[in-house]
Amino acid sequence: MSKESKKLIANNKKAYHEYFLEEKYETGIELHGTEVKSLRSGKCSIKESFVRIENEEVFIYQMHIPPYEKGNIFNRDPLRPKKLLMHKEEIRRLMGKIQEKGYTLVPVEVYFKNGRVKVEIALAKGKKLYDKRADIAKKDMRREAEREFKIRNL
Numbered sequence: 001m002s003k004e005s006k007k008l009i010a011n012n013k014k015a016y017h018e019y020f021l022e023e024k025y026e027t028g029i030e031l032h033g034t035e036v037k038s039l040r041s042g043k044c045s046i047k048e049s050f051v052r053i054e055n056e057e058v059f060i061y062q063m064h065i066p067p068y069e070k071g072n073i074f075n076r077d078p079l080r081p082k083k084l085l086m087h088k089e090e091i092r093r094l095m096g097k098i099q100e101k102g103y104t105l106v107p108v109e110v111y112f113k114n115g116r117v118k119v120e121i122a123l124a125k126g127k128k129l130y131d132k133r134a135d136i137a138k139k140d141m142r143r144e145a146e147r148e149f150k151i152r153n154l
Contacts, residue, residue, distance in 0.1 A: 007112040010044040015106045017132065019124035024108065025094075027058065028085035029119050034068040034075050039117055041068075044110050051084070051105035051121050053095055058084040060107055060119065084119060097123055 015021065031039075038044075045064040052059055059081045067075040086094075097103055102125050109120040127135075 005112075005114060009039055009042060009110045009112065009117075010046050011109045012046050012049075012107055014047055015108050015122065015124065017127075017135070019104075019106055019122070019126055020131075021106075021108065021122040021124050023123040025086065025090065025121050025123075026113075027119050027121055029060070029110075029117050030083040030085060031065075031117060032076050035065045036117060037070075038065050038068040039110070039112075046107045046110055049107050051107055053091060053098065053105070056088065056091055056095070058086055058091060058094075058105075058121075060084055060121075063107065063110075084121070094123065102126055 043066045046060075049063040050061055052061065061081050062079060063082060064078050066078055094105065098105065104124055104126070105121050106124045107119055108122050111118055111120070
C-alpha cells in the first residue's frame with residue numbers, strides 16, 4: 001500500500017479558538033475544474049465559512065475559492081454553496097447530534113489527499129468566554145515554560 005500524501009490548502013484556526021471540536025469527519029467536495037485549479041495554486045479561505053445540512057445533503061457556505069486567472073468564462077462564483085460528499089448514515093447521525101443544544105458543524109481544514117480535494121469538518125460545541133480565557137492562559141503558561149527551558153539549556 002502506498003503512503004497517503006496530504007497537502008494542506010487552508011485551515012481554520014479560528015474554529016479551535018471558538019469551539020470544542022468533538023468529532024472530525026473527512027468529506028469530499030463537489031467542485032468544478034477551474035475551482036480545483038485555483039486550489040492547486042494554494043488559494044482558499046474558510047475563515048468565515050459554515051456547514052449546514054439541508055434535505056439530507058451537506059453544504060458548505062462562504063468558502064471562498066478565488067477565480068482561476070486563466071479560467072475566463074468557465075469560472076464560477078467564488079462564494080457559491082458547495083456540496084460536501086458523505087455517506088447517508090453519517091449525515092443522519094450528524095443530524096441527530098446537531099439537534100442537541102449547542103452543537104454545530106464547522107469546517108476545519110481543506111487539503112489534497114491522493115490528488116483529491118478533501119474538507120475536514122468537525123462536530124463542535126461553542127465555547128463560553130471563560131473557556132476561551134482559560135485556553136489563552138494555558139497557552140501563555142506553556143509558551144513561558146518553553147522559553148525558560150530554552151534559556152536554561154543554552
